[in-house]
Amino acid sequence: MSFPAELHLRALPGFPQVTDGADLASLTVEALRRAALQLLPDDVLVFAQKIVSKSEGRRIELAEVTPGAAALELAQTVQKDPRLVELVLRESRRVVRAAKDVLIVEHRLGLIMANAGIDQSNVFNPADGEFALLLPEDPDASAARLRKRLGELTGREPGILISDSFGRPWRIGTAGVAIGCAGFPATLDLRGQEDMFGRPLRITVVGHADEVASAASVVMGQANEGRPVVLVRGLTLRAPSQPAAALIRPQQQDLFR
Amino acid sequence: MSFPAELHLRALPGFPQVTDGADLASLTVEALRRAALQLLPDDVLVFAQKIVSKSEGRRIELAEVTPGAAALELAQTVQKDPRLVELVLRESRRVVRAAKDVLIVEHRLGLIMANAGIDQSNVFNPADGEFALLLPEDPDASAARLRKRLGELTGREPGILISDSFGRPWRIGTAGVAIGCAGFPATLDLRGQEDMFGRPLRITVVGHADEVASAASVVMGQANEGRPVVLVRGLTLRAPSQPAAALIRPQQQDLFR
Numbered sequence: 067m068s069f070p071a072e073l074h075l076r077a078l079p080g081f082p083q084v085t086d087g088a089d090l091a092s093l094t095v096e097a098l099r100r101a102a103l104q105l106l107p108d109d110v111l112v113f114a115q116k117i118v119s120k121s122e123g124r125r126i127e128l129a130e131v132t133p134g135a136a137a138l139e140l141a142q143t144v145q146k147d148p149r150l151v152e153l154v155l156r157e158s159r160r161v162v163r164a165a166k167d168v169l170i171v172e173h174r175l176g177l178i179m180a181n182a183g184i185d186q187s188n189v190f191n192p193a194d195g196e197f198a199l200l201l202p203e204d205p206d207a208s209a210a211r212l213r214k215r216l217g218e219l220t221g222r223e224p225g226i227l228i229s230d231s232f233g234r235p236w237r238i239g240t241a242g243v244a245i246g247c248a249g250f251p252a253t254l255d256l257r258g259q260e261d262m263f264g265r266p267l268r269i270t271v272v273g274h275a276d277e278v279a280s281a282a283s284v285v286m287g288q289a290n291e292g293r294p295v296v297l298v299r300g301l302t303l304r305a306p307s308q309p310a311a312a313l314i315r316p317q318q319q320d321l322f323r
Numbered sequence: 324m325s326f327p328a329e330l331h332l333r334a335l336p337g338f339p340q341v342t343d344g345a346d347l348a349s350l351t352v353e354a355l356r357r358a359a360l361q362l363l364p365d366d367v368l369v370f371a372q373k374i375v376s377k378s379e380g381r382r383i384e385l386a387e388v389t390p391g392a393a394a395l396e397l398a399q400t401v402q403k404d405p406r407l408v409e410l411v412l413r414e415s416r417r418v419v420r421a422a423k424d425v426l427i428v429e430h431r432l433g434l435i436m437a438n439a440g441i442d443q444s445n446v447f448n449p450a451d452g453e454f455a456l457l458l459p460e461d462p463d464a465s466a467a468r469l470r471k472r473l474g475e476l477t478g479r480e481p482g483i484l485i486s487d488s489f490g491r492p493w494r495i496g497t498a499g500v501a502i503g504c505a506g507f508p509a510t511l512d513l514r515g516q517e518d519m520f521g522r523p524l525r526i527t528v529v530g531h532a533d534e535v536a537s538a539a540s541v542v543m544g545q546a547n548e549g550r551p552v553v554l555v556r557g558l559t560l561r562a563p564s565q566p567a568a569a570l571i572r573p574q575q576q577d578l579f580r
Contacts, residue, residue: 069544075330178493187518231529235492236435238572239510239530241537243494253496261444272488273496274541280498281538284531284558285330293328301541315495 073300076101077285077293084117084294086125091215094295098220108301110225111216112282114294115201115245116185118208118228124200125189126153144169150184153198157182173201176314177245180233202228205246206309213248225250225301228310229279229286242283244275244310251275251305252312273313274303330557333358334542334550341374341551343382348472351552355477365558367482368473369539371551372458372502373442375465375485381457382446383410401426407441410455414439430458433571434502437490459485462503463566470505482507482558485567486536486543499540501532501567508532508562509569530570531560 078097084090094111098104119125133141133148137155141148143164151169155161158171162178173182183201190197202208209226217223228246233239244252254272261267282296335354341347351368355361376382390398390405394412398405400421408426412418415428419435430439440458447454459465466483474480485503490496501509511529518524539553 069542069550071334071336071542071550073332073538073542075332075538077328079328187522187524188520189518191520192522234530236572237500237530237533238570239528239533241498241530241533261446263445263448265444265449267444271496272540273491273494273498276494276496276498277537277541280534281330281332281541283529284534284538285328313495315493 070300070302073281073298075281075285076103076297076299078103078295078297079293081117081292081295084120086120086123088121089215090117090121091212091219094212094216095219097295098297103297105216105220105222105224106299107222108225108299109222110227110250110278110298110301111212112227112229112279112286112296112298113209113212114286115183115205115228115230116188116199117294118202118205118212118246119199120189122202122208124202125197126200128196128198140164140169150181150186150198153184153200154182157184157200175201175205175245176311177232179230183230183245201230201245206248206311207246209246209248209310223249225298225307227275227279227282229282231283242276242279242281242286244279244313247275247308247310247312249307250278251303252308252310254303254305274305275310276313327557327559330538330555332538332542333360333554333556335360335552335554336550338374338549338552341377343377343380345378346472347374347378348469348476351469351473352476354552355554360554362473362477362479362481363556364479365482365556366479367484367507367535367555367558368469369484369486369536369543369553369555370466370469370503371543372440372462372485372487373445373456374551375459375462375469375503376456377446379459379465381459382454383457385453385455397421397426407438407443407455410441410457411439414441414457432458432462432502433568434489436487440487440502458487459503463505463568464503466503466505466567480506482555482564484532484536484539486539488540499533499536499538499543501536501570504532504565504567504569506564507535508560509565509567511560511562531562532567533570 128149131149133152137152141151163170189199213226226248231240252275254274257270385406388406390409394409398408420427446456470483483505488497509532511531514527
């Protein structure tokens, strides 16, 4: 296995606002064309979770959410809107930590994350009501669909990552992670490889898609930068593709708990 | 605050083996020259922890380590060499988790990590004895020294990161993190910024140096790729410099515990 010695990341300029039902692949092809870029072999495209969710109609109007008893009680603890808490609970398997301003859950996808990934930033114009945006139903499937559709439109199927920003235990600040993945090795398994003196490597599995998602996050920005799609060029790995679900550590295997 | 729209990462080719007492800044200047690269304003250099430790003489011969009673007992639990466990305990404030093949500690620097970051891969030729490599004594100070020395040699002080690969709770695989930082904003504080509709941003602090360290990790590789220094070009942030210590979340503020 050989790692690339150079990597280039470029946010596609002028990506338009994404609305419910938008064809993200077509918007991406147009954005590539405007930037005079063609997809090359081994190119990877990283999509911010937010625009994938928007294109899949995962925006929920809060006026239509009725919080149940559990949400009402939890909302008192975390001091959040009970309708948002209701959505978080619907999207979650269990609450990991609840305190004032803090609601960490295990998302139904297995992700341990704040607020089940539900976000309101850049999601609605207050003149239209109040909305919240859920994660895609199945981000790995979303990535696979994007990859297939881009293949149909361009004749070239790039690797696809869907990225989000996660808070982390023990570390300050968020880092990009991959919640969806297609045509890309979510992890790199180095087991069996040796160091230069023939000793087995200490590090055996690399969270490759998370590292690339973190790299893409640097050029996406977090606010209203309008750069939700990043072209990553230079990756030459030939490891087998895996979904981003491969990055989720089963609870019973978690060495840190 | 404006995020860069493009980022370029390049591992310096042909970086030599680093030995005790090596002048890492001089080796870097030579490697830049061989690659016909000059430092530009805003350039950042990411150094693998391993070569910083080596240059600072942090290699310990295990034959000279006598494990104490605590190390002998813990070594039984984790099934590791008692001399290594002794070094781990000397470098740590407390043991976070110990089980067969697992030894997670709080390093004296505050980092929660496996084996106190002590590594043996690519550290010694078995013909010379058995060695282990500790983290730098003070990685932020190491980064500051490298930055100053590079400034003396080149007339330009680049941003400096010292990176390591950490396992992560809940996620499979390692990701690059910054354990040392100079002339670079370890975190980006977006508090007070608004989305495109005037709502406060959900994400308020970004683990910027960790994201850049993860990006660099992609081109460093993990094995004997011989690419321990990465030039990162394109960052244009004007946020204040912070040490990597700013990325360590105080235990009492950890939202996930």
